[in-house]
Amino acid sequence: MSEEAVVVLAAVTVLGVLQQAYFSLQVIYARRKYSVSPPATAGPPEFERIFRAQANCSEYFPIFIAVLWMSGVFFSQGLSSLCGLLYLYGRLRYFHGYSEAAQRRLAPLYFSAQVLWVLIGFSVLGVFLSFCRVYLEVDLLLELGSALDLV
Amino acid sequence: MSEEAVVVLAAVTVLGVLQQAYFSLQVIYARRKYSVSPPATAGPPEFERIFRAQANCSEYFPIFIAVLWMSGVFFSQGLSSLCGLLYLYGRLRYFHGYSEAAQRRLAPLYFSAQVLWVLIGFSVLGVFLSFCRVYLEVDLLLELGSALDLV
Amino acid sequence: MSEEAVVVLAAVTVLGVLQQAYFSLQVIYARRKYSVSPPATAGPPEFERIFRAQANCSEYFPIFIAVLWMSGVFFSQGLSSLCGLLYLYGRLRYFHGYSEAAQRRLAPLYFSAQVLWVLIGFSVLGVFLSFCRVYLEVDLLLELGSALDLV
Numbered sequence: 001m002s003e004e005a006v007v008v009l010a011a012v013t014v015l016g017v018l019q020q021a022y023f024s025l026q027v028i029y030a031r032r033k034y035s036v037s038p039p040a041t042a043g044p045p046e047f048e049r050i051f052r053a054q055a056n057c058s059e060y061f062p063i064f065i066a067v068l069w070m071s072g073v074f075f076s077q078g079l080s081s082l083c084g085l086l087y088l089y090g091r092l093r094y095f096h097g098y099s100e101a102a103q104r105r106l107a108p109l110y111f112s113a114q115v116l117w118v119l120i121g122f123s124v125l126g127v128f129l130s131f132c133r134v135y136l137e138v139d140l141l142l143e144l145g146s147a148l149d150l151v
Numbered sequence: 152m153s154e155e156a157v158v159v160l161a162a163v164t165v166l167g168v169l170q171q172a173y174f175s176l177q178v179i180y181a182r183r184k185y186s187v188s189p190p191a192t193a194g195p196p197e198f199e200r201i202f203r204a205q206a207n208c209s210e211y212f213p214i215f216i217a218v219l220w221m222s223g224v225f226f227s228q229g230l231s232s233l234c235g236l237l238y239l240y241g242r243l244r245y246f247h248g249y250s251e252a253a254q255r256r257l258a259p260l261y262f263s264a265q266v267l268w269v270l271i272g273f274s275v276l277g278v279f280l281s282f283c284r285v286y287l288e289v290d291l292l293l294e295l296g297s298a299l300d301l302v
Numbered sequence: 303m304s305e306e307a308v309v310v311l312a313a314v315t316v317l318g319v320l321q322q323a324y325f326s327l328q329v330i331y332a333r334r335k336y337s338v339s340p341p342a343t344a345g346p347p348e349f350e351r352i353f354r355a356q357a358n359c360s361e362y363f364p365i366f367i368a369v370l371w372m373s374g375v376f377f378s379q380g381l382s383s384l385c386g387l388l389y390l391y392g393r394l395r396y397f398h399g400y401s402e403a404a405q406r407r408l409a410p411l412y413f414s415a416q417v418l419w420v421l422i423g424f425s426v427l428g429v430f431l432s433f434c435r436v437y438l439e440v441d442l443l444l445e446l447g448s449a450l451d452l453v
Contacts, residue, residue, distance in 0.1 A: 001152055001303055007432045010372050014425045017372075020365050021422070038404055039347070039354035045190070052190035055361075059206075062213035062364040063171050070161050070168075102189055120172065123165045130158045152303055196341070203341035210357075213364040214322050221312050221319075253340055271323065274316045281309045 001073070009072040012084035013065060019088055020061055023054040023095055046099075053098035053105065057091055060116070067119040075126030080119060087115040152224070160223040163235035164216060170239055171212055174205040174246055197250075204249035204256065208242050211267070218270040226277030231270060238266040303375070311374040314386035315367060321390055322363055325356040325397055348401075355400035355407065359393055362418070369421040376428030382421060389417045 030036075030050040036043035041051055064087060072080035090112030098105035132138045181187075181201040187194035192202055215238060223231035241263030249256035283289045332338075332352040338345035343353055366389060374382035392414030400407035434440045 003432055004436045007376075007429065007436050010376055010425075010429045011433065013368055014372055014422070014429055017365055017369055017422060017425070021418075038407070039350040039400075041354070048190040052192070058361045059209045062216065063168055065364065065368055066164055066216055067168055070165055074158075074161055098190075105189070116172075120165070120168060123161075123168070127158065127161045127165055130154055131162065134155045134158050199341040203343070210360045213367065214319055217315055217367055218319055221316055225309075225312055249341075256340070267323075271316070271319060274312075274319070278309065278312045278316055281305055282313065285306045285309050 005077060006069075006073065008077050008081040009069055009084075012068060012081050012088070016061065016064065016068075016084070016088055019091065020058065023057050026095070026099075027051055027054045049102060049105075050099050053095045056098075057095060060091075060112075064116065064119075067116065067123050071119045071122035071126055073126075074130050075122040080122060083115050083119050083122070087112050087119070090115060156228060157220075157224065159228050159232040160220055160235070163219060163232050163239070167212065167215065167219075167235070167239055170242065171209065174208055177246070177250075178202055178205045200253060200256075201250050204246045207249075208246060211242075211263075215267065215270075218267065218274050222270045222273035222277055224277075225281050226273040231273060234266050234270050234273070238263050238270070241266060307379060308371075308375065310379050310383040311371055311386070314370060314383050314390070318363065318366065318370075318386070318390055321393065322360065325359050328397070328401075329353055329356045351404060351407075352401050355397045358400075359397060362393075362414075366418065366421075369418065369425050373421045373424035373428055376432050377424040378428075382424060385417050385421050385424070389414050389421070392417060 027050055030047050031038070034043050034047040036047050042048065043051075064084075068080055068084045071083070090108050093108035094105055094112060097108055129140055132140050178201055181198050182189070185194050185198040187198050193199065194202075215235075219231055219235045222234070241259050244259035245256055245263060248259050280291055283291050329352055332349050333340070336345050336349040338349050344350065345353075366386075370382055370386045373385070392410050395410035396407055396414060399410050431442055434442050
């Protein structure tokens, strides 16, 4: 795996980590503002929305990183990184929307879920094509190219 | 790291992501069925069991992915992928068992924990053997092979 | 990516997994001791502190692993692994401190957060230098070395 093949994925990963750090800091500020001391996680709805927004983003972070890299290594670094940036943008809007009202979390949540499904689709396709190359010694993309040339 | 050396690990990873997506959808359906709107996470026991089952699987997902890859890269891709599939099968049974009754989560939980310990064991062994190769310039598996030949 | 370049990161990763396994076992023991049966997560403060300590460590685990590897691969395996060990040590003190009193979680929490920021800094720097090499064909470290020679 060469440096060029993964450096953009690495940049998106680091950006994702910075976003998680930002969300964590928001929870710390909310704990102070609404006087909810650990280990309590229950409090006024304003606090609970911020807490749940961060918890939801944290829960999806490893899934996001896993498909970002599977899709980026086995399918396309460029397309995967672009999806990665869209996902992080969706999560930022989700976090701020949820902080304001439970209802306002929905649109960006659906958006980031859709981007995640695209990354999952790329991963499945990329790993399938790789399986064909390794175990069937068939490069389906190359075959497809030749077939299109013949048309 | 060649494509052949990791493509099966990648396939198991993508399968694990799909399983997490499936669990998340079950929580969304349960939220609707039992009328538990976010950010609330408390509700009837039927809902709480599904919520906790998904939370527990999410919590273990990054640990599973980490040992799957450490074990697969440093010890054996085949054995690790097999354990990976067993783990995901155990988690599926755990999720459905827990959805029905707290008691029914136990057998598949113990099963998947045991598989995880096997993966941890493979990781420790694989990383140890790699340390010996890199820093002591001793290939213990090769030495063991020669020793067995001499017997 | 050669074996030498990542084996120490792999060892720290496996150590991190073992630590998570240890924390999970502590929660299981605490559930028995304070009679808090799943799916409940509320109970006496002693239980809730242990539960939240483990939840917090779990939440940070994927972030830690991501920056450990980004920093280790793109910046320096040695420095990153050292920070990784310091982080895990901080988390161990955090877990035991939090188990005793909410107040006693703070010092090790700040310590491990600081180490995490160092790893994030290394990752940003490493990925930036890699971008310069790949897309601008400039090796800033080499340039810096030459500049220092000229002085």
